[in-house]
Amino acid sequence: MKGMGPNESDTVRRIVSDMKDRPGPLIEVLHSVQAALGYVPPDAVPILAEALNLSRAEVHGVVTFYHFFRETPPGRHTVHLCRAEACKSMGGDELADHAKSRLGVDFHETTKDGAITLEPVYCLGNCACSPAAMIDGRLYGRLTPERFDSLMAEQRQKAGGSKQ
Amino acid sequence: MTAATVYVPRDASALSIGAGEVATAIAKESSTRGIELKLIRNGSRGAFWLEPLVEVATPAGRVAYGPVTEADVPSLFAADFLNGGAHPLFLGPTDEIPWFASQQRLTFARVGIVDPASVADYISHGGFQGLRRALSMAPEAIVQAVLDSGLRGRGGAAFPTGIKWKTVLEQKTEQKYITCNADEGDSGTFSDRMLMEGDPLCLIEGMTIAGVAVGATQGYIYLRAEYPHAYRALNTAIAAAYQTRYLGSDVLGSGKRFDLEVRLGAGAYVCGEETSMLESLEGKRGEVRVRPPLPAIKGLFGQPTIVNNVMTYGSVPTILHQGAEFYKNFGTGRSRGTLPLQLAGNIKRGGLIERAFGVSLRELLYDYGGGSATGRPIRAVQVGGPLGAYIPASQFDVLIDYEALAGIGALLGHGGIVVFDDTVDMALMARYAMEFCAVESCGKCTPCRIGSTRGVEVIDRILGGVESERNLQLLENLCETMLQGSLCGLGGMTPFPVQSALKHFREDFRGDAHVRNRLRRSGDATGS
Numbered sequence: 001m002k003g004m005g006p007n008e009s010d011t012v013r014r015i016v017s018d019m020k021d022r023p024g025p026l027i028e029v030l031h032s033v034q035a036a037l038g039y040v041p042p043d044a045v046p047i048l049a050e051a052l053n054l055s056r057a058e059v060h061g062v063v064t065f066y067h068f069f070r071e072t073p074p075g076r077h078t079v080h081l082c083r084a085e086a087c088k089s090m091g092g093d094e095l096a097d098h099a100k101s102r103l104g105v106d107f108h109e110t111t112k113d114g115a116i117t118l119e120p121v122y123c124l125g126n127c128a129c130s131p132a133a134m135i136d137g138r139l140y141g142r143l144t145p146e147r148f149d150s151l152m153a154e155q156r157q158k159a160g161g162s163k164q
Numbered sequence: 165m166t167a168a169t170v171y172v173p174r175d176a177s178a179l180s181i182g183a184g185e186v187a188t189a190i191a192k193e194s195s196t197r198g199i200e201l202k203l204i205r206n207g208s209r210g211a212f213w214l215e216p217l218v219e220v221a222t223p224a225g226r227v228a229y230g231p232v233t234e235a236d237v238p239s240l241f242a243a244d245f246l247n248g249g250a251h252p253l254f255l256g257p258t259d260e261i262p263w264f265a266s267q268q269r270l271t272f273a274r275v276g277i278v279d280p281a282s283v284a285d286y287i288s289h290g291g292f293q294g295l296r297r298a299l300s301m302a303p304e305a306i307v308q309a310v311l312d313s314g315l316r317g318r319g320g321a322a323f324p325t326g327i328k329w330k331t332v333l334e335q336k337t338e339q340k341y342i343t344c345n346a347d348e349g350d351s352g353t354f355s356d357r358m359l360m361e362g363d364p365l366c367l368i369e370g371m372t373i374a375g376v377a378v379g380a381t382q383g384y385i386y387l388r389a390e391y392p393h394a395y396r397a398l399n400t401a402i403a404a405a406y407q408t409r410y411l412g413s414d415v416l417g418s419g420k421r422f423d424l425e426v427r428l429g430a431g432a433y434v435c436g437e438e439t440s441m442l443e444s445l446e447g448k449r450g451e452v453r454v455r456p457p458l459p460a461i462k463g464l465f466g467q468p469t470i471v472n473n474v475m476t477y478g479s480v481p482t483i484l485h486q487g488a489e490f491y492k493n494f495g496t497g498r499s500r501g502t503l504p505l506q507l508a509g510n511i512k513r514g515g516l517i518e519r520a521f522g523v524s525l526r527e528l529l530y531d532y533g534g535g536s537a538t539g540r541p542i543r544a545v546q547v548g549g550p551l552g553a554y555i556p557a558s559q560f561d562v563l564i565d566y567e568a569l570a571g572i573g574a575l576l577g578h579g580g581i582v583v584f585d586d587t588v589d590m591a592l593m594a595r596y597a598m599e600f601c602a603v604e605s606c607g608k609c610t611p612c613r614i615g616s617t618r619g620v621e622v623i624d625r626i627l628g629g630v631e632s633e634r635n636l637q638l639l640e641n642l643c644e645t646m647l648q649g650s651l652c653g654l655g656g657m658t659p660f661p662v663q664s665a666l667k668h669f670r671e672d673f674r675g676d677a678h679v680r681n682r683l684r685r686s687g688d689a690t691g692s
Contacts, residue, residue, distance in 0.1 A: 128514030
């Protein structure tokens with residue numbers, strides 16, 4: 001895997017130096033790193049370990065324990081599709097099958113064009129408006145396959161626009 | 165003429181079905197028409213079947229319109245909705261809508277009514293009265309009031325809150341902590357989210373009272389990362405509370421300090437278990453701790469710590485303000501007070517219903533809920549999240565009460581009710597329970613870590629018609645092992661949905677059953 005560039009290393013160092021004196025800071029630091037870089041690069045682990053006086057294993061252990069932290073860059077947009085019971089009761093499984101086949105990916109994968117990453121999530125607290133998904137932090141309810149397709153088209157337009 | 169006041173929720177669920185677009189359209193239309201109005205972004209009243217619910221303040225009280233779409237906005241203006249004009253979406257005075265009128269809202273008294281970011285609005289609706297009362301009382305008296313109210317932990321374990329507080333009060337240490345478990349991970353639950361978004365100051369007040377009661381100066385809200393809207397609402401409210409000196413070094417001039425901050429989880433269901441949550445707050449892997457010691461004695465960073473759920477803290481201001489007797493007079497048996505129930509999944513009128521304990525499941529499903537969303541018969545209901553039992557239609561008369569539900573082998577948990585119609589395949593739901601446990605297991609104990617994966621495999625063999633009887637027996641044994649041998653509720657309760665599915669819906673576990681169910685779902689079969 002390609003290592004971090006100097007800018008990314010600097011970002012990681014700056015974040016950890018700003019936050020290291022807070023009580024129990026590691027998860028907060030990881031949130032900040034992921035917010036800045038989109039993921040937690042494996043190369044960041046030794047930097048964080050040294051700054052926080054932890055072993056690399058401890059930092060790696062935390063990064064890999066939590067579903068939210070990712071070790072590879074995501075696509076330009078991330079879709080979190082709810083897999084839990086309330087959404088299943090309203091066609092969540094059929095929606096998940098549709099999403100996977102339409103995007104041509106499985107969960108935890110990114111579309112070939114780099115536009116969309118598909119992630120499962122276990123409850124978004126939108127259970128009276130099932131099935132639900134979150135796209136880049138924005139919540140959607142009462143989704144249908146058709147609505148899903150139109151949302152994906154909107155995201156792709158945004159993705160295309162940002163590249164030009 | 166003063167500007168009309170219009171309310172459009174900023175609740176995440178309401179936004180998910182268009183409330184943001186409606187608010188934008190109202191602002192735009194009013195400026196086009198040169199009409200001045202005050203747009204308040206409130207929480208949701210909890211009737212999600214009426215969201216986006218737009219309310220207008222009139223001299224006769226608030227009136228509602230809903231469900232409103234962006235496209236309805238010009239016609240609302242044309243109908244003079246700012247003066248409560250007639251319109252096909254007009255619902256009348258909000259408080260008189262039967263779905264709300266029959267509720268008993270204590271914790272949710274202000275949700276959907278106030279501006280969540282406004283301390284002044286909170287105070288004008290009875291806010292901070294409980295804290296004022298607490299500051300005039302001895303710590304022992306505050307704890308006694310909570311004890312006398314009969315309040316039990318609303319996160320699911322239903323442990324008497326006052327006893328927990330008393331234990332922390334009795335610890336003689338310099339540093340104690342107040343922590344709030346806002347890792348609301350159960351499918352079918354959203355009451356914590358709604359309170360944090362719609363009336364965050366209520367949670368802040370409840371936690372501050374806890375701090376004053378036991379002598380803790382630092383509080384943490386452990387919030388799940390899946391709730392970005394609640395994160396913003398809480399931080400806004402905390403900043404407002406600091407500014408008005410309801411938080412900080414001198415709470416209300418009492419000389420007492422209480423600081424509060426929100427910490428984000430990172431997507432781990434097991435962190436809803438209290439010791440795992442404490443590990444996570446310390447920045448570590450959310451692995452379950454062996455108890456004893458109890459968190460009340462050695463909790464966060466090894467110090468005495470109260471761990472309560474959002475709904476528990478949210479009940480405390482009422483108890484201190486109105487008194488333990490007032491609160492205790494709601495409810496039945498050993499389940500005292502009110503419970504915010506959440507009606508979710510395949511239900512026509514889903515949302516938040518706060519009622520005293522003792523309401524029947526049937527009343528919730530049919531009187532409030534109006535039956536399934538699809539119009540088909542309700543076949544199964546899961547109460548209490550992914551670790552809760554599936555309840556068949558023959559038991560819908562059960563009362564919402566900790567002991568009554570335990571009596572039929574079910575549990576109340578956090579009050580989430582997920583409804584399934586007759587197209588549900590219960591063997592697949594049992595399989596999902598095991599799969600979910602495998603995904604979310606912290607890995608510390610073997611019955612949970614390995615048992616859940618084996619559970620998925622065994623159910624797959626049953627559904628594949630491989631030695632069905634033998635594998636059904638194996639599944640029963642596996643459930644027993646997980647139940648008896650797991651370290652915490654995740655592995656220890658995952659068997660509940662599985663066993664209840666086996667008990668009440670055994671026909672779904674036949675080798676050919678899932679094929680039949682799939683046909684029924686697609687409408688090609690008339691059912692069994």
